[in-house]
Amino acid sequence: MIVRPADVAALKEALQVAASRKQQLTVDRRELVFVDAITDHSMTVRVGAGLRLDQLEIVAGVAGLSLGALPPEVKALTLAEAVEGTWRGMRAVVGGRLEPMCSAVELITGDGHIISTHAGPRHAAGIDLSSLVCGGHGHSALLTSATVRLELVPESEVVVHVEVRERAKMAQWLRDTMSAGVRLDWARVHDGGLDVALSGSYRLVAAWMSFIGGLKTDRQPSTDELLLAEAAWPEIERRIETDDTLELWRPSLVSCVIRSERPAEHQASRSPLFTMLKHAADSAGVLGSPSP
Amino acid sequence: MWPLGLLWARQQKIPSPADVIVWPESEHELQALVVVAREHRLPLIPYGAGSGVCGGTWALNGGIIVDLKRFDSVGRVDASSHTVNIGAGVLGTVVEQELNAQGWTLGHFPSSIAMSTVGGWLATRSAGQCSSRYGKIEDMVRSVRAVLGTGEVVETPSLPTGQPDVTQLLVGSEGTLGLLTSATFTVHRVAPSRLFMSYLFDSVEKGVEAIRLMFRHGLRPAVVRLYDPFDTAVVGNHSTEPVAKVKTVTPPSERGFFQKVALPRVLKAVSQRTLGRPLLLNALQGTFKKSRLIVIFEGEEVIASTEAAHAHDLALKCGATFTGDGPARDWLTRRYDVVFKMHRLLEAGNFVDTFEVAAPWDRVLSVYDSVRTAVASWAFVLCHFSHAYADGCSLYFSLIGSGANEAEVEARYDRMWSAAVGAAVAAGANVSHHHGIGLLKRDALASGLGDARHVLAAFKRQCDPDGIMNPGKLWGTT
Numbered sequence: 001m002i003v004r005p006a007d008v009a010a011l012k013e014a015l016q017v018a019a020s021r022k023q024q025l026t027v028d029r030r031e032l033v034f035v036d037a038i039t040d041h042s043m044t045v046r047v048g049a050g051l052r053l054d055q056l057e058i059v060a061g062v063a064g065l066s067l068g069a070l071p072p073e074v075k076a077l078t079l080a081e082a083v084e085g086t087w088r089g090m091r092a093v094v095g096g097r098l099e100p101m102c103s104a105v106e107l108i109t110g111d112g113h114i115i116s117t118h119a120g121p122r123h124a125a126g127i128d129l130s131s132l133v134c135g136g137h138g139h140s141a142l143l144t145s146a147t148v149r150l151e152l153v154p155e156s157e158v159v160v161h162v163e164v165r166e167r168a169k170m171a172q173w174l175r176d177t178m179s180a181g182v183r184l185d186w187a188r189v190h191d192g193g194l195d196v197a198l199s200g201s202y203r204l205v206a207a208w209m210s211f212i213g214g215l216k217t218d219r220q221p222s223t224d225e226l227l228l229a230e231a232a233w234p235e236i237e238r239r240i241e242t243d244d245t246l247e248l249w250r251p252s253l254v255s256c257v258i259r260s261e262r263p264a265e266h267q268a269s270r271s272p273l274f275t276m277l278k279h280a281a282d283s284a285g286v287l288g289s290p291s292p
Numbered sequence: 293m294w295p296l297g298l299l300w301a302r303q304q305k306i307p308s309p310a311d312v313i314v315w316p317e318s319e320h321e322l323q324a325l326v327v328v329a330r331e332h333r334l335p336l337i338p339y340g341a342g343s344g345v346c347g348g349t350w351a352l353n354g355g356i357i358v359d360l361k362r363f364d365s366v367g368r369v370d371a372s373s374h375t376v377n378i379g380a381g382v383l384g385t386v387v388e389q390e391l392n393a394q395g396w397t398l399g400h401f402p403s404s405i406a407m408s409t410v411g412g413w414l415a416t417r418s419a420g421q422c423s424s425r426y427g428k429i430e431d432m433v434r435s436v437r438a439v440l441g442t443g444e445v446v447e448t449p450s451l452p453t454g455q456p457d458v459t460q461l462l463v464g465s466e467g468t469l470g471l472l473t474s475a476t477f478t479v480h481r482v483a484p485s486r487l488f489m490s491y492l493f494d495s496v497e498k499g500v501e502a503i504r505l506m507f508r509h510g511l512r513p514a515v516v517r518l519y520d521p522f523d524t525a526v527v528g529n530h531s532t533e534p535v536a537k538v539k540t541v542t543p544p545s546e547r548g549f550f551q552k553v554a555l556p557r558v559l560k561a562v563s564q565r566t567l568g569r570p571l572l573l574n575a576l577q578g579t580f581k582k583s584r585l586i587v588i589f590e591g592e593e594v595i596a597s598t599e600a601a602h603a604h605d606l607a608l609k610c611g612a613t614f615t616g617d618g619p620a621r622d623w624l625t626r627r628y629d630v631v632f633k634m635h636r637l638l639e640a641g642n643f644v645d646t647f648e649v650a651a652p653w654d655r656v657l658s659v660y661d662s663v664r665t666a667v668a669s670w671a672f673v674l675c676h677f678s679h680a681y682a683d684g685c686s687l688y689f690s691l692i693g694s695g696a697n698e699a700e701v702e703a704r705y706d707r708m709w710s711a712a713v714g715a716a717v718a719a720g721a722n723v724s725h726h727h728g729i730g731l732l733k734r735d736a737l738a739s740g741l742g743d744a745r746h747v748l749a750a751f752k753r754q755c756d757p758d759g760i761m762n763p764g765k766l767w768g769t770t
Contacts, residue, residue: 042652042683043508088457094512095480096374097427103652103683113743120650121681122428124417124724125737126766127751128460129744136456149683152508175374179480181425181512181591181599200510207598232451233373253374253478254434255451271448273458276754281747 004028008106008114008144015112019284027142029080034145038063043150044103044119049080049143056148065150067101069185069199071221071249071259073228080143086230087257088135091149096178096253102146105130109141110282119147132281139288140281154199156206157185162214163193170194171237178253182208186221189239189246195219221247222259229264230255293404294347295645296705296732298638303698310337310351317362319437319445319473326443329356329760336441337762338467340409341383344416345646346730348466352764360411363473366390375434375450376479380411380472396479399426399514402726403628411472416728417464419686421627422514423679424507425590428726430463432477438462440470441756450476461751466728467762469755483514483590487600488620491585491612496520497657499583500677500685502610504653506587507682509606511599515588516680517623520660521580523674523690559640567642567672567694574668585612586620642694643671643705647712648725652684655720659687666715667691670708679725686725687716729766738767 001023005011011027018025032048035056039045043065047056054075057067067075068091074082083089083102090098104119109132117130132141164170170189177196178184185197195217198205209216222245231239232255239246239260247259258264278289300306311334316322329336335355342349351357363379366387370376376396378387384405391397400420402408412418414436419428426432434450436459448459462469493499499518506513519527566573587603589596604614637644651659656677664673671693679686691708695701713723713736723729723736741748748767755761759768 039652039654041504041654044652044683094510095425095427097431097478099427099431109743109747111746113746115742115744115747118722118740120652120722121684122417122419122430122650122679122686122725123722124419124464124726124728125722125733126464126466126729127748128430128464129747131456131458131460132747134457134460140456151682152510172372175372176481179374181595183510201602203598203602204510207595211592211594230451237372270455271458272444272446273448273461273755274455277456277458277461277751280750280754283750 002026002028004031006031008032008108011108011142011144012112012114015108015110015286018286019111022284023286024288025286027138029078029142029144032144035059038065038150040065043152044147045150046145046147047079048145050078052076052078053082060150061153064153066153067148068151069197069250071186071228071247071257072223073259074249074257079146079148080138083143083146084133084136084138086135088230092183092250092252094181094183096175096251098252098254100130100134101149102130103149104147105133105143106145107133107141107143110284110287113281114144115141132277140278142287154201154205156202157197157199158205158209159195159197159217159219160209160212160214161193161195161217161219162212165193167191167240170240171233174248174251175233175253177212178251180211182211184251185249187248187251188219188221189243189248197221226259226261227263228257228259231258231264235264293343293345294350294730294732295345295643296702297347297350299643299698299702299705302638303702307350307352308354310357311354313357313359315359315362319439322358322439322471322473323443323445325356325358326439326441326760330443330758333758334760335763336471336760338411338415338471340381340412341407343404343408344412344728344730346416346728346732348416348728348730348762348765350731358471360471360473361409363411365474369394369396369479374478374480375476377474377476378410379474380409380414382410384408384410384413391479392482395482397482398432398477399480400429400432401627405628410475414463414472414475415466417726419679419726421678424516424681425512425514426480428679430460433459433463434476434478435459436462436475437473438470439473441758441761446470464728466730466766468752468766468768469761471761485593485596486588486590487596488617488624489587489600489604490615490617490619491587491607492615493583493585493610493612494581496583496660498610498612499585500656502585502607502612503677503680503685505606505610506603507680509602511603513587513599513603514590515586515620516678518583518585518677520675521583522577523676524582524584525580526674556639559636563637563640563642563694564696567692568696570672570693571669573672574664584619586623588620588624637692641698641701642692643701644690644692645705645709646727647689647691647716648686648727649716649721649723650679650684650686650725651719651721656685656687659716659719659721662715662719663687663689663712666711667708670704670711687721731765734765734767741767
């Protein structure tokens, strides 16, 4: 059964009908595309799950704000796809840390329960229920809307070429650079070294360039059709050694969004907690099960 | 360290204690313990070092306290992945000592660092004083291992692909799903340089605006703390010259007549006449004008100094007066002292507690005003702003009150809490930024859960079918 609900109430009704018929439901969220007024003070905006990120980027740009550097494939995703997919809706910040791109989510579980998390920078109020949707591929719950974190449109953007002739040392260079407090927008690996993009205030970018060394270049990321995936550092190290074309987007010390000619290799194992969560949120199996 | 518990202890009316305390040292032993607890329906209450201030480790109806301090391993740092595995029972100071010896830091420095454990940090979503740069504990953790209430040992994947990030389901669960045994964290090289700055503002509003602008412009100071005028006068008025002092606290058993009897009586009498009339004290707020901001940047010198210069310009733009590096250096020297000062106020018959929430920037000042107004009749209130992010920050209220007798003190404490939480939530804050929920904020959390209660209950049944894991805490019923 495929539905295209106009709002959350309609989606809830569809889930209940599917549960009563013991049918699986495929949900098209293209109607959930509202955009609230941007809260400039907090640099956040609440938007519907069906909104595409490139559309949100246009809205944010009017207010002098941005989602930050994202690969073209991610910008073409809806908010729901970005949050629920392999990318998990995480963004890298200064220091190589990852933080959720959404400060609050509204979701509906397979059992039809609507849950809203509190909009705020961080909390210590128990279990983080945004875990129901982040990276869940819509198998336990579906994102319906979220409060998205934005950042200032950068004053300065530069691409710097860095000589790291030995491929084996590139991964270490990238990690040490992030750990030192540099935020990298993207990095492209090639035999002659690394091209890395930096953006932010003039002064910050100048300081980062000074720390990194290297020279300005006008080389831009590839526009070729490349496969997008999130990968952890052991795999990134292997990719750096072997792939002819490899881009690392918004890298963090945990993982990177990579663009490559080859798909990422992920472990197939699933945590038992995932199964427990699935039973707790979608007891009738309306939202289907992930492929093994 | 739960303040209400300390009030109960002072009145010698502690609720029924735990039946047994155990010190397991392996997951195998924990699994055996779960089997016994399930068979006899005995509550299992995880325990780290007891610094929690929300009653999360109190035994409500007996049961088994599971002291996890024997899970005390600190692994070697994996330099290629910037990770380290640490046992749940390791004390914070030990974590830093062990990592520093290898040239690394976790970057997690809660005030309770000497008396809190890794497991406790994870269970309550703890934050350290350098969270603006290094993040809260949930930002640092990559995966956790736990023994669930089913007896099953689970380890969450460090990079969840094709499944929700289940690590974040155990982080913040306060022992209600299982017993955390170890976790893997991101670590950082020890910062090679540190820069200190301090400022005075004519108003809280200007100081808050300065912090907001710093984070809006992408700056990430390790420490940023703005004290409101009262807090500046009482706590934040640090010396402009750092003073290295070593203070010792005399244990009650070694105190003389003056310290043991006379001084507490005098302090109690003074407290009742001052802290017992908080409205009068709080009205004095208007006589204090200056708010102190301290800022510390750390990292590679070229980056830290650039960020510091940028932050300095933004502070001046908001009307700040630069007051040198002394207050920030002084704060760093004394940053853990406050934990050891609370006992004096308690011994004088008062209550003293702290209340920490977080709010988006557009709500921060209304939360500040609302909470202060709401508690003004019950407690003398101080506040500082810290743990800042691009989209908001934490407000940390210190609340001190008194009464004619123990019953009145406790009644005022209860009313103060109810007023504080209600006002904070109504003004747009959450119920906790980094102390957790425990018993203290359980009802406040539960009342805002809505449909989430059903999902949490179902998930709890999956992980803990017999309801033995820390019952009655977080959002659950006894």
